[in-house]
Amino acid sequence: MADIVIVYHSGYGHTAALAEAVREGAASVPDSRVELIKAEEAENKWDIFHKADAIIFGAPTYMGSASARFKAFMDATSKFWMEQKWKDKIAAGFTNSGSQSGDKLNTLVEFFIFAMQHGMIWVGLDLLPGNNSSKGSVDDLNRLGSFSGAMAQSNVDQGPDTAPPESDRKTAARLGQRVAETAARFRTAQN
DSSP: OEEEEEEEOOSSSHHHHHHHHHHHHHHTSTTEEEEEEEGGGGGGGHHHHHHOSEEEEEEEEETTEEOHHHHHHHHHTHHHHTTTTTTTOEEEEEEEESSSOTTHHHHHHHHHHHHHHTTOEEOOOOOOOOSOSTTOOTTSTTTTOOSSSEEEEOOTTSOTTTOSOHHHHHHHHHHHHHHHHHHHHHHHHHO
């Protein structure tokens, strides 16, 4: 059994839809327990994080980096950083923005560095880039071509019922599944 926490911030609901897709992917792995926690509610739930086998970080990319609300969550973890309470936990990340690029890679790099400071083990996406040839389509998984985590794009004039598109949600689900599989392998190896 692997315990996975998905902590996220969502300003307009699009990243919450992506977090739900990550949850579905992680929950598809047998014997996985998955919990979604909003970044703004994490303060009262540190024990859940400390007991988890994996923590997946998610935030919208605003102005080229993670949202301020998610950064506040990151800063709040400094109180147990010195104790390395998250050392050797599996980590991964996902993000969403209104444009195709939106400098989302910078947000994933922020998450990666944050995880490294906590002594965590980063898991990226294992999908080749989609939508990168004349035979490709926006319906391809990993249509935005990320390797370090799941990226999504949501049209700014569409709500979370429509955006991000299904291909981005399926890509996020694959990330959740991969993290759960990795966490289960690590847990088995430790026992």
